[in-house]
Amino acid sequence: MELTRDLLDAVCDIAVEAGQLTLPIYYSDFDVETKDDDSPLTQADLAAHRHIQAALTRLTPDTPQLSEEGAETPYAERRGWAEHWLVDPLDGTREFVNKNDQFTINIALIRDHVPVLGVVYAPVLDTLWFGAGALGAFCQTGDDAPRRIAVSTRADTPRVLVSRSHRGSEVDAVLARMPDYEPVTMGSSLKFCVIAEGRADFYPRLGPTSEWDTGAGDAVLRAAGGAITDLHGHALAYNDGDSILNPHFIAFGDTEHDWRAYLSD
Template identity: 50%
Template sequence: MNDTDLLEELVELARLAGDEIMQIYAKDFAIEFKNDDSPVTEADLAANRVITAGLQRLTPEIPILSEESADISWQERQTWQRYWLVDPIDGTKEFIKKNGEFTVNIALIEQGTPTMGVVYAPALNICYLAAQSIGAFRECDEARIELKVTQKAQQGTIKVVGSRSHPSPELADYLAQFDDVEMVPKGSSLKLCLVAEGEADVYPRLGPTSEWDTGAGHAVAKIAGATVTQIDGSPLTYNQKESYLNPYFVVSRLKA
């Protein structure tokens, strides 16, 4: 299957998972908590089943790592050169609050780098999709536009996208480098996508995230032309260590 067909299949799969999610979103649902106190709902599990089954059908040879099935040993994972990285619902807290800012994330990771990704926000009916060999796009109401980041000088008002659910005390120190800042609050991996479409200039993540939170949005932002780096400027990579936790990172369209 070529990249174009595979990307379209991923979009369809994300939309199917979104349909499952929205059926549960529309009613009262149970909330449970994992060992790390993060919430999980029946919608997370239903979406995970849809996505996992779909990926196994499309690419049975490619392993899958999902937030809801992450109990895979480092001994096994470190042999993977190519795998699917899935977060069935990124922004479960936003889902519970019913503010619409949650996403379905599916990314293809190759040699530690996201090369394809879909970020679908079912409550907003917005889908971001990207593949290294094709480009990055935003789809809304069946209209699809290509995303190409234009660099911005570090002058004037800098739009900084931040988390609704995870404000970070280190953020004030980071923002001190800019003369004027406008904060753009947003939940889930939509934050990375806002930089990709030029609605924000920079997204500094100075708080905890896991690899499945960022893989798909990283693909969209990077393929659109934004930089996605650790604080020290080195690349943000995946499956290069035993822990699933990301280091702090910055997504930017600002000129260095």
């Protein structure tokens, strides 16, 4: 399918609609289930999943979907996909459960292993981040007009993102190698978005993530001029094997700065 602003706007609408479905649940006393991997699941995850699945099917009926809350699709089938929608209907379920407002709705279009379009919506903040390659990257809050965003090239005192829910000794070691930095605590895919906006510079993620955790934010960050790479400097590849787990990675704005230098002594 052609990457147009109309397509991007349509996906934004779907993300906002799904996000609005989560808010009545967020502000209620909701039940929390535990999935097989011990991660939490709420009624909001399922409500957003169902809406996004139906809406994307109406929008692009011939394009397959891979969602965290959908049925598992074996790689024998996925390997034939030239493009597909990659969805995390509620990223940051722990943030949702803890009611710190930092959860998002993530929708990405993957084409030939590359995230070419991404939409991230934070329902409580009523803020969208969206982008698609040459169309650029944008941020929109409420009914305000979308504004074009771009990464920062400031790297003298990097603003380093630290996950609210996942950190660990390996990330602490990276921080210890940095001569100076400003820590920024953030949850969910908001970390990619604030780098895309130029409000942060570097995010080392040295723990497990899945493709739906990164696809939408990766697309927005690429459209804003930044990058996500594995620890060898290669861009993340999507739907490139049986596993949907990502390698450890770093996300950053200034692509001229040697961020990998902080990964080892």
